[in-house]
Amino acid sequence: MDNANQSYDKLLGAVRTLGLWTSVDAVLGWDESTYLPEGGVALRGEQKALIASTVHAGITNPQFGQWLIAVEESKLIDEPMVAANVRECRRAYDRFTKLPADLVHRLAVAGTSSREAWIEARKRSDFSHFRPHLEKILELKREECRHLGFEINPYDAMMANYEPGAETSKVAAVLGALKKELVPLIERVKNTKRPPASVELLKSAMSEAAQFAFGKEAVEAMGFDLKYGRIDTTTHPFCSGFGPKDVRITTRYDLNYFPSSFFSLLHEAGHGLYEQGLEDKYFGLPMGKACSMAVHESQSRLWENLVGRGKPFWEYFFPKAQVYLPALRKVDCAEFVRLMNHVELSPIRVEADEMTYNLHIILRFELEQKLLLGELKVADLPAAWNEKFKSMFGFTPKNDAEGCLQDVHWCTGDFGYFPTYALGNMYAAQFFEAAHREIPDLDGQLSKGQFKPLREWLREKIHKKGQLLMAEDLCQEVTGKPFSHEALVRHLTKKC
Amino acid sequence: MDNANQSYDKLLGAVRTLGLWTSVDAVLGWDESTYLPEGGVALRGEQKALIASTVHAGITNPQFGQWLIAVEESKLIDEPMVAANVRECRRAYDRFTKLPADLVHRLAVAGTSSREAWIEARKRSDFSHFRPHLEKILELKREECRHLGFEINPYDAMMANYEPGAETSKVAAVLGALKKELVPLIERVKNTKRPPASVELLKSAMSEAAQFAFGKEAVEAMGFDLKYGRIDTTTHPFCSGFGPKDVRITTRYDLNYFPSSFFSLLHEAGHGLYEQGLEDKYFGLPMGKACSMAVHESQSRLWENLVGRGKPFWEYFFPKAQVYLPALRKVDCAEFVRLMNHVELSPIRVEADEMTYNLHIILRFELEQKLLLGELKVADLPAAWNEKFKSMFGFTPKNDAEGCLQDVHWCTGDFGYFPTYALGNMYAAQFFEAAHREIPDLDGQLSKGQFKPLREWLREKIHKKGQLLMAEDLCQEVTGKPFSHEALVRHLTKKC
Numbered sequence: 001m002d003n004a005n006q007s008y009d010k011l012l013g014a015v016r017t018l019g020l021w022t023s024v025d026a027v028l029g030w031d032e033s034t035y036l037p038e039g040g041v042a043l044r045g046e047q048k049a050l051i052a053s054t055v056h057a058g059i060t061n062p063q064f065g066q067w068l069i070a071v072e073e074s075k076l077i078d079e080p081m082v083a084a085n086v087r088e089c090r091r092a093y094d095r096f097t098k099l100p101a102d103l104v105h106r107l108a109v110a111g112t113s114s115r116e117a118w119i120e121a122r123k124r125s126d127f128s129h130f131r132p133h134l135e136k137i138l139e140l141k142r143e144e145c146r147h148l149g150f151e152i153n154p155y156d157a158m159m160a161n162y163e164p165g166a167e168t169s170k171v172a173a174v175l176g177a178l179k180k181e182l183v184p185l186i187e188r189v190k191n192t193k194r195p196p197a198s199v200e201l202l203k204s205a206m207s208e209a210a211q212f213a214f215g216k217e218a219v220e221a222m223g224f225d226l227k228y229g230r231i232d233t234t235t236h237p238f239c240s241g242f243g244p245k246d247v248r249i250t251t252r253y254d255l256n257y258f259p260s261s262f263f264s265l266l267h268e269a270g271h272g273l274y275e276q277g278l279e280d281k282y283f284g285l286p287m288g289k290a291c292s293m294a295v296h297e298s299q300s301r302l303w304e305n306l307v308g309r310g311k312p313f314w315e316y317f318f319p320k321a322q323v324y325l326p327a328l329r330k331v332d333c334a335e336f337v338r339l340m341n342h343v344e345l346s347p348i349r350v351e352a353d354e355m356t357y358n359l360h361i362i363l364r365f366e367l368e369q370k371l372l373l374g375e376l377k378v379a380d381l382p383a384a385w386n387e388k389f390k391s392m393f394g395f396t397p398k399n400d401a402e403g404c405l406q407d408v409h410w411c412t413g414d415f416g417y418f419p420t421y422a423l424g425n426m427y428a429a430q431f432f433e434a435a436h437r438e439i440p441d442l443d444g445q446l447s448k449g450q451f452k453p454l455r456e457w458l459r460e461k462i463h464k465k466g467q468l469l470m471a472e473d474l475c476q477e478v479t480g481k482p483f484s485h486e487a488l489v490r491h492l493t494k495k496c
Numbered sequence: 497m498d499n500a501n502q503s504y505d506k507l508l509g510a511v512r513t514l515g516l517w518t519s520v521d522a523v524l525g526w527d528e529s530t531y532l533p534e535g536g537v538a539l540r541g542e543q544k545a546l547i548a549s550t551v552h553a554g555i556t557n558p559q560f561g562q563w564l565i566a567v568e569e570s571k572l573i574d575e576p577m578v579a580a581n582v583r584e585c586r587r588a589y590d591r592f593t594k595l596p597a598d599l600v601h602r603l604a605v606a607g608t609s610s611r612e613a614w615i616e617a618r619k620r621s622d623f624s625h626f627r628p629h630l631e632k633i634l635e636l637k638r639e640e641c642r643h644l645g646f647e648i649n650p651y652d653a654m655m656a657n658y659e660p661g662a663e664t665s666k667v668a669a670v671l672g673a674l675k676k677e678l679v680p681l682i683e684r685v686k687n688t689k690r691p692p693a694s695v696e697l698l699k700s701a702m703s704e705a706a707q708f709a710f711g712k713e714a715v716e717a718m719g720f721d722l723k724y725g726r727i728d729t730t731t732h733p734f735c736s737g738f739g740p741k742d743v744r745i746t747t748r749y750d751l752n753y754f755p756s757s758f759f760s761l762l763h764e765a766g767h768g769l770y771e772q773g774l775e776d777k778y779f780g781l782p783m784g785k786a787c788s789m790a791v792h793e794s795q796s797r798l799w800e801n802l803v804g805r806g807k808p809f810w811e812y813f814f815p816k817a818q819v820y821l822p823a824l825r826k827v828d829c830a831e832f833v834r835l836m837n838h839v840e841l842s843p844i845r846v847e848a849d850e851m852t853y854n855l856h857i858i859l860r861f862e863l864e865q866k867l868l869l870g871e872l873k874v875a876d877l878p879a880a881w882n883e884k885f886k887s888m889f890g891f892t893p894k895n896d897a898e899g900c901l902q903d904v905h906w907c908t909g910d911f912g913y914f915p916t917y918a919l920g921n922m923y924a925a926q927f928f929e930a931a932h933r934e935i936p937d938l939d940g941q942l943s944k945g946q947f948k949p950l951r952e953w954l955r956e957k958i959h960k961k962g963q964l965l966m967a968e969d970l971c972q973e974v975t976g977k978p979f980s981h982e983a984l985v986r987h988l989t990k991k992c
């Protein structure tokens with residue numbers, strides 16, 4: 001037992017140090033996406049590679065495996081927090097030790113040139129330029145699946161990178177159920193037209209300074225604490241938590257379409273509240289990390305869509321928006337909320353509305369499984385994409401740049417990531433329903449700008465728990481119900 | 497011989513990795529001084545401590561010492577670049593292995609609380625609050641001197657941290673010679689008054705955006721390359737070179753006194769040109785590092801003072817300054833240059849002009865030696881400072897905040913650093929004289945905004961050489977003369 005205690009202490013010490021390295025890497029990554037001068041890219045790559053190899057050496061240290069076994073075989077493991085820490089350390093250790101270093105290296109090298117090729121291919125809308133790279137990446141990812149091992153489907157091994165515990169069959173079932181409900185809903189609203197004058201108004205020029213000031217007021221009201229965080233500008237908005245006390249969110253400004261920066265900010269601040277809400281005393285340990293990618297996404301989507309596109313939110317914020325952005329004085333709050341909730345079948349995922357967004361994910365989820373299994377040849381991807389897109393969206397993308405070349409994920413081998421976006425939407429809706437049950441007059445609170453009750457509820461129920469529970473178990477505990485698509489369908493139905 | 501070659505390769509590999517760690521640390525330090533949120537300080541401290549211990553472990557690795565010996569005892573060392581790399585690796589290895597880890601730790605801990613006490617003491621101008629901390633720091637620094645060893649003067653061991661090869665007696669001699677010449681020069685100009693109207697004009701409000709735009713144009717004209725660097729805002733301006741391809745300079749803005757940001761920028765861009773001029777192929781190795789602190793300072797002072805306060809510089813830039821900063825239209829160029837070169841005996845080092853600045857250094861150099869040797873008790877420092885200040889400046893500082901509490905250096909134990917500022921002034925003048933001899937019509941070039949000949953001369957003669965030569969040898973090679981105070985005296989005399 002003494003041996004187990006000592007092993008557990010050593011394990012936690014080593015994991016905490018790895019967490020510190022990861023946080024240093026996050027600083028480098030944040031700077032890379034915000035302030036790095038053009039010529040500094042190569043040095044930054046070397047710095048990050050050095051940290052990656054340091055982390056790899058730390059986690060594949062045989063002692064790490066011995067400490068794990070000592071704790072796993074002891075009674076310590078009966079304690080839920082110990083069990084959670086050990087479960088996730090085991091997952092990381094197995095993954096790192098199963099993957100040969102040379103495969104990791106070959107994937108990194110292939111990913112770099114594949115990414116370059118993808119950028120060029122998308123620019124020229126020329127799939128043939130990207131094709132050999134994607135073939136190479138898929139070959140390496142299949143090799144990775146063989147090393148990682150899987151019981152039923154190699155796609156399980158891929159999803160495990162992002163969403164521990166997710167099984168392909170279950171994800172397919174819940175996405176299938178969602179799709180079945182979405183199709184008639186979208187059918188009902190897809191021909192709704194927005195008044196052109198109101199749309200034009202949103203396209204009025206609004207300065208970056210005004211957009212920033214309004215966005216900052218909103219995320220601070222939500223509770224994103226700038227004493228422990230920052231807001232910066234970037235090309236592809238992201239949130240990076242170096243630790244709960246230093247969380248950086250980013251956005252980008254379209255001077256002729258303020259919702260672009262504003263909803264990015266709400267989205268990233270949703271992620272940021274999760275990072276700021278993690279327990280600092282567990283920094284670096286699984287107990288101090290976000291539960292899963294889908295649960296992380298649930299927090300961003302909850303604030304961006306469930307709160308941020310809702311009538312109560314704008315009852316409070318619309319008068320303020322009109323002060324910062326005087327062009328908005330020409331519409332009323334109800335019309336503005338309608339504009340923010342417009343549904344339209346469009347080709348690009350990242351520009352899609354709350355409802356059709358999920359169709360984009362379902363399409364990718366289905367195609368990427370076939371690619372990984374070799375059932376769909378890379379050469380046939382554009383045709384398969386267009387055919388499936390046509391059947392789901394009713395039209396064919398005008399070219400591959402707006403079709404199968406639009407997303408970055410596949411070029412670097414991030415198969416199994418896409419479903420977490422849709423799962424996140426479903427978790428968000430289910431959490432938000434539970435919050436409505438448990439927080440008295442939540443809509444009334446939101447309409448008065450009182451975001452603290454919701455934020456603290458999320459903090460207590462979700463953020464503070466770290467990885468104590470796996471995603472579906474957390475959902476059951478927080479909402480009292482098994483995870484399902486139903487809350488999201490109810491939410492979207494109400495909007496029609 | 498094969499063994500020596502292998503050892504040399506391994507040594508360089510290890511040193512390059514340490515250089516990469518140092519560059520990661522520099523990113524963390526830069527962020528700390530520019531963008532770090534208030535609440536992120538503690539995590540940043542942990543991140544930096546982790547890197548410090550990684551570097552310490554790397555350099556004190558016994559293999560490091562074995563590789564050094566293998567090369568030192570081989571014929572490889574006859575090659576000048578090998579000799580330079582090995583000389584500086586030996587210096588670092590000896591220093592790190594001589595200092596016991598617990599002393600380094602005790603100094604870091606004492607330095608942190610001493611710095612806090614100093615900030616508070618300076619705020620309250622209450623030396624007694626700082627006194628016990630400075631006593632503790634001095635005790636630890638004397639312990640450090642004993643471990644490092646010294647032949648004649650413990651102060652030599654301190655200066656070696658910043659200015660390898662500098663000897664106390666020689667530095668004392670050159671500073672003494674400088675002082676002797678400075679006193680009558682200052683006597684001659686100290687009562688010159690600036691026209692109050694012109695001074696008032698400099699205090700006109702000028703926006704940060706206008707100051708930034710003008711400063712940016714100037715440093716880009718000098719050749720500071722923003723493809724490989726950035727300009728940011730901070731409290732205490734600095735330059736940080738992560739590598740030659742990523743060099744960050746900083747400034748601060750006084751909206752009512754634009755020379756503050758402008759000359760800071762020229763100064764830091766002078767450091768920045770040195771960092772961008774180092775050979776990227778030698779990144780991390782002594783051959784790819786700046787020669788010494790004094791030579792580094794020579795580059796910043798050369799651009800800030802020798803170039804940037806000169807008539808030719810403003811013949812080119814004054815019309816541009818008047819466009820960016822219309823208030824300047826009320827004076828002419830000659831009057832403006834006079835204002836930028838005003839000499840005044842004042843209490844604060846960092847606000848001192850080019851001439852009296854050196855007196856501030858001489859005062860500190862004399863006092864800090866006595867402190868280290870124990871000839872001056874900490875309790876007697878304020879009186880000793882004021883007495884010496886009175887004898888050199890003709891008046892007594894109004895309080896200790898403007899006297900012996902004004903600088904940060906002593907509170908963290910940076911004894912031996914101050915002289916590098918004055919040495920840097922002397923190197924700058926001697927280099928600038930040599931540049932005038934070797935570059936045809938240099939003043940004419942500067943007055944046309946043609947900074948490339950000077951910049952490339954500095955790059956070839958100084959920057960690219962890294963640590964091939966030690967500072968005084970570099971000076972002899974570049975200027976054809978031994979290092980001395982004479983060029984600086986000639987420069988200052990011309991200004992009177």
